[in-house]
Amino acid sequence: MGSEELLGYLEDCRVLALQEIQRIIPAEQREASPLYALMLDYPLREAKGLRPALCIATCRALGGKLDAVVRSAAVLELFHNAFLIHDDIEDGSLMRRGGPTLHRTHGLPIAVNVGDAMLALALQPLLDNVAVLGLGPALRILQAVARMTRESVEGQSLELEWIRGGVLDVTDDDYVRMVEQKTAWYSFITPVIVGAITARAPQERIDALSAFARSLGIAFQIQDDVLNLRGQESDYGKEIAGDLWEGKRTLMLLHMLRGASGPERQEVARILRLPRPDEPGTESPSRPVSGLGALLSELVEEGALTPRGETRLREALWTHGSRGPVKTEADVRLLLSLIERQGSLEHAQGVARKWAEDAEQRLAACHAWLPESAHRRLLDSLVAYVLARVR
Amino acid sequence: MGSEELLGYLEDCRVLALQEIQRIIPAEQREASPLYALMLDYPLREAKGLRPALCIATCRALGGKLDAVVRSAAVLELFHNAFLIHDDIEDGSLMRRGGPTLHRTHGLPIAVNVGDAMLALALQPLLDNVAVLGLGPALRILQAVARMTRESVEGQSLELEWIRGGVLDVTDDDYVRMVEQKTAWYSFITPVIVGAITARAPQERIDALSAFARSLGIAFQIQDDVLNLRGQESDYGKEIAGDLWEGKRTLMLLHMLRGASGPERQEVARILRLPRPDEPGTESPSRPVSGLGALLSELVEEGALTPRGETRLREALWTHGSRGPVKTEADVRLLLSLIERQGSLEHAQGVARKWAEDAEQRLAACHAWLPESAHRRLLDSLVAYVLARVR
Numbered sequence: 179m180g181s182e183e184l185l186g187y188l189e190d191c192r193v194l195a196l197q198e199i200q201r202i203i204p205a206e207q208r209e210a211s212p213l214y215a216l217m218l219d220y221p222l223r224e225a226k227g228l229r230p231a232l233c234i235a236t237c238r239a240l241g242g243k244l245d246a247v248v249r250s251a252a253v254l255e256l257f258h259n260a261f262l263i264h265d266d267i268e269d270g271s272l273m274r275r276g277g278p279t280l281h282r283t284h285g286l287p288i289a290v291n292v293g294d295a296m297l298a299l300a301l302q303p304l305l306d307n308v309a310v311l312g313l314g315p316a317l318r319i320l321q322a323v324a325r326m327t328r329e330s331v332e333g334q335s336l337e338l339e340w341i342r343g344g345v346l347d348v349t350d351d352d353y354v355r356m357v358e359q360k361t362a363w364y365s366f367i368t369p370v371i372v373g374a375i376t377a378r379a380p381q382e383r384i385d386a387l388s389a390f391a392r393s394l395g396i397a398f399q400i401q402d403d404v405l406n407l408r409g410q411e412s413d414y415g416k417e418i419a420g421d422l423w424e425g426k427r428t429l430m431l432l433h434m435l436r437g438a439s440g441p442e443r444q445e446v447a448r449i450l451r452l453p454r455p456d457e458p459g460t461e462s463p464s465r466p467v468s469g470l471g472a473l474l475s476e477l478v479e480e481g482a483l484t485p486r487g488e489t490r491l492r493e494a495l496w497t498h499g500s501r502g503p504v505k506t507e508a509d510v511r512l513l514l515s516l517i518e519r520q521g522s523l524e525h526a527q528g529v530a531r532k533w534a535e536d537a538e539q540r541l542a543a544c545h546a547w548l549p550e551s552a553h554r555r556l557l558d559s560l561v562a563y564v565l566a567r568v569r
Numbered sequence: 570m571g572s573e574e575l576l577g578y579l580e581d582c583r584v585l586a587l588q589e590i591q592r593i594i595p596a597e598q599r600e601a602s603p604l605y606a607l608m609l610d611y612p613l614r615e616a617k618g619l620r621p622a623l624c625i626a627t628c629r630a631l632g633g634k635l636d637a638v639v640r641s642a643a644v645l646e647l648f649h650n651a652f653l654i655h656d657d658i659e660d661g662s663l664m665r666r667g668g669p670t671l672h673r674t675h676g677l678p679i680a681v682n683v684g685d686a687m688l689a690l691a692l693q694p695l696l697d698n699v700a701v702l703g704l705g706p707a708l709r710i711l712q713a714v715a716r717m718t719r720e721s722v723e724g725q726s727l728e729l730e731w732i733r734g735g736v737l738d739v740t741d742d743d744y745v746r747m748v749e750q751k752t753a754w755y756s757f758i759t760p761v762i763v764g765a766i767t768a769r770a771p772q773e774r775i776d777a778l779s780a781f782a783r784s785l786g787i788a789f790q791i792q793d794d795v796l797n798l799r800g801q802e803s804d805y806g807k808e809i810a811g812d813l814w815e816g817k818r819t820l821m822l823l824h825m826l827r828g829a830s831g832p833e834r835q836e837v838a839r840i841l842r843l844p845r846p847d848e849p850g851t852e853s854p855s856r857p858v859s860g861l862g863a864l865l866s867e868l869v870e871e872g873a874l875t876p877r878g879e880t881r882l883r884e885a886l887w888t889h890g891s892r893g894p895v896k897t898e899a900d901v902r903l904l905l906s907l908i909e910r911q912g913s914l915e916h917a918q919g920v921a922r923k924w925a926e927d928a929e930q931r932l933a934a935c936h937a938w939l940p941e942s943a944h945r946r947l948l949d950s951l952v953a954y955v956l957a958r959v960r
Contacts, residue, residue: 213726264685268678285733287659290681291725294655297688298718305711313704320696327689334682335604342676473881482878487868491882 179552179559187556191234191251192227194244198252202303216284216292217299220259223275229254231556233369236387239553242377246311250319250372253300257323257364260296261330263289268338269424270454311376318375326368333360341425344451346435346443348427350529354396356427362395383547390540390557397533397564403428404526407514422510423454429526430517437520449513455504531568537561570943570950578947582625582642583618585635589643593694607675607683608690611650614666620645622947624760627778630944633768637702641710641763644691648714648755651687652721654680659729660815661845702767709766717759724751732816735842737826737834739818741920745787747818753786774938781931781948788924788955794819795917798905813901814845820917821908828911840904846895922959928952 179187199221207214230251237247265271266279267289273279281289304323307316336356340348370391374384406421407430421428435443474491477483483491517523538561548554570578590612598605621642628638656662657670658680664670672680695714698707727747731739761782765775797812798821812819826834865882868874874882908914929952939945 211723211726212730213723264681268681270678286677287661287729288726288733290655290659291722291729293685294688295719295722295726297685298715298722301692301711301715301718305708305715308708317696317699320692324689324692324696327692328686331682331686331689332602332604335602335679335686338678338682339603342679477874477878477881480878482875482881483868484873487871487873490864490868490873 179555181559181563183552184556184559184563187235187552188227188231191231192225194234194248195227195230195252195255196221198248198303199256202252202256202299212288213292213295216280216288217296219280219292220262220274221255223277225275227255228560229258229365229369232366232391232560233373235553235556236370236373237376237553238373239548239551239557240374240377240379240383242373247373247376249303249310250307250376251369253303253323254364254369254372256296256300257327260293260300261364263293263296265334267293268334269426271420271424273420315375315378319372322368322371322375326364329359329363333357333363336360337426340427341450344447345427346447346450348432350429350432353427353429353432354529357396357399358392361399362392366391366395366398383544386540386544390537390544393533393537393540394561394564397530397537397568400429400526400530400533401564401567403430404523404530407517407523419510419514422513423505425450425454429529430522431513433522433525434513434517434520437522438516442516446513446516449505449509452503452505452509455506527568530564534561534564534568538565570946572950572954574943575947575950575954578626578943579618579622582622583616585625585639586618586621586643586646587612589639589694590647593643593647593690603679604683604686607671607679608650608687610671610683611653611665612646614668616666618646619951620649620756620760623757623782623951624764626944626947627761627764628767628944629764630939630942630948631765631768631770631774633764638764638767640694640701641698641767642760644694644714645755645760645763647687647691648718651684651691652755654684654687656725658684659725660817662811662815664811706766706769710763713759713762713766717755720750720754724748724754727751728817731818732841735838736818737838737841739823741820741823744818744820744823745920748787748790749783752790753783757782757786757789774935777931777935781928781935784924784928784931785952785955788921788928788959791820791917791921791924792955792958794821795914795921798908798914810901810905813904814896816841820920821913822904824913824916825904825908825911828913829907833907837904837907840896840900843894843896843900846897918959921955925952925955925959929956 199218203214203217208218209215230248233251233254234244234247238244262274263280266274267281267286271279272282277283279289280292284292300323304316304320307319310316311319333356336352337360339345340356367388370387371384374387379387403421403426406428407419422431435446438446474483474488478485478488541557541561545554590609594605594608599609600606621639624642624645625635625638629635653665654671657665658672658677662670663673668674670680671683675683691714695707695711698710701707702710724747727743728751730736731747758779761778762775765778770778794812794817797819798810813822826837829837865874865879869876869879932948932952936945
């Protein structure tokens, strides 16, 4: 499959999933209620359509029908977008898919509730599967989704605890386990499992495809981390080096830490402990803009504060809010330069390559019973896509 | 049922639900992972056990078995606690069941994820119902839970939009619709529906009990709002007048606004628009403690700031952080005094009485086919409990 055919397949699946999401969240409700309107905010932004494509392609490659799988594919996309809203809050992310994150534009309380609402709405279409697919497959899909959500929150918890606890001695294996839970389960493994269940594949074939999806998902996430440090904001859609601002324990950071000198390690630990600064002027009910400026001017006018003192206080308020010290551009640049000097990006790409090659072999082994088709080619192309970037 | 028998029944159900929750979140996992340990934080705090009691009592009053219903009752309690964690974040609440809210002790990111984790874990036991109750009842319970979560997020959205939009012209009917969705659906209606489905009650009896639960739930919530303004922190478990600090549109506030003079209305609108101040020293990664104190001392030492100027700045930083103006004690006292002067508490209690009397009549109409038992007495006693407080 050429890259044009790949992009076309992804886009078709994205549109199909979006149409189904618009049936789950109907137009009348979106017009009547801001809650329903906001549930479409992230899904309507430019995205790759990877999860619905994996789900649909797996089902159809196994001989299943598009009609049978499209509802479940849309539900997985709905889960994905709900997780994104909550993840963006938890990570303090500023940008998502080329626009500001939902909690920045609508405030934290509403963003938490919109994520919950999307999780709430995802259940009914899965129950409707009983009438369409029959009881057995419908229940197995519900089980798969229950497992998926459990794995996702466990992975998210691991990462949050590392950041909050200032944990530095994370091994590459720990990292792989974390991204398997946090990302691979809901973005790769479950879409493939749900597609295969819908096509009524026997359990050993579901297991083989699920193992392929796991390896592909791990490779993808590592490559995504690399892109976060290397990409351009315009074509990446998130912020550049957002992972460093957020203190994420990526393979690059972990590799750099293992090769760093004692004093470097201390400095990196100090930087990672610092919170990121707020965007000045971020409109959010949980953190409105400073009202101290007027008081400072007043004190200067009264002669209670020197102009130089005012400048220093304004600088401190601007960078710090009323908070303690925060990460600076210079801090993040230091992390980046250490990562580059240690060859940590190359190390991470090497690990990604191993997982992508593992995915390639596992998928090739499935070819015995997975006949050639446009749908199987989509799976092959995704592997080739990652391999081309990590070789 | 005397008040001792009532409390005993509630406590028994609370313990049963908690034991079941501890099976859903097993000890090994709680020891291995902070995520699982934190899921038990709210459930282990002192609580009334109202939802499991309603669910179990309805099931058993209809001749259903305890074994058949206890898993679903626990799941409803799990949902309730997950909603509480997210609601506390969305409302900026400080206290819950006599202790600080989860996001204050563990930070916002972890609290959002723990709530998600509890929602995630609630699905599997409902799927296990298929083996225990058979397919029909298990699917109907899943449908009821899907409806419940949708109603809850819609109700929560209504309230958040009122607060965020500074909406004042909310009628008593609007308020009742909001609490029906936000509170009655998950705390009263769904426990009763799930209990009745488990006992295999026919649809018209489920509907009759569900209408009773709706009226009781609305009466309870209004009475809870009244208690929020009147109660003592020690026996209420939340903060006193927390609803006023949070800007909640309660029946009392709405009644007071309707009777207020033009200037009073303007002043109330101004106060309601203000955010609540942060707790000083709240340990949260999203809002760490000020680091500006040292800079202020330095400026005084250098003679760049007068001691009087320092005091004023410290006061401003203490009350405001780097935020704009916030509600003060005096603001909240003013709201309270206007509410008391207008007789708004009495108005709200009058509305609660109407709903409680409606619940009483609806339950009495069910007595024709709901034979006398300890379980039916629990339902009767809950009605009597509210009536005694609003008459």
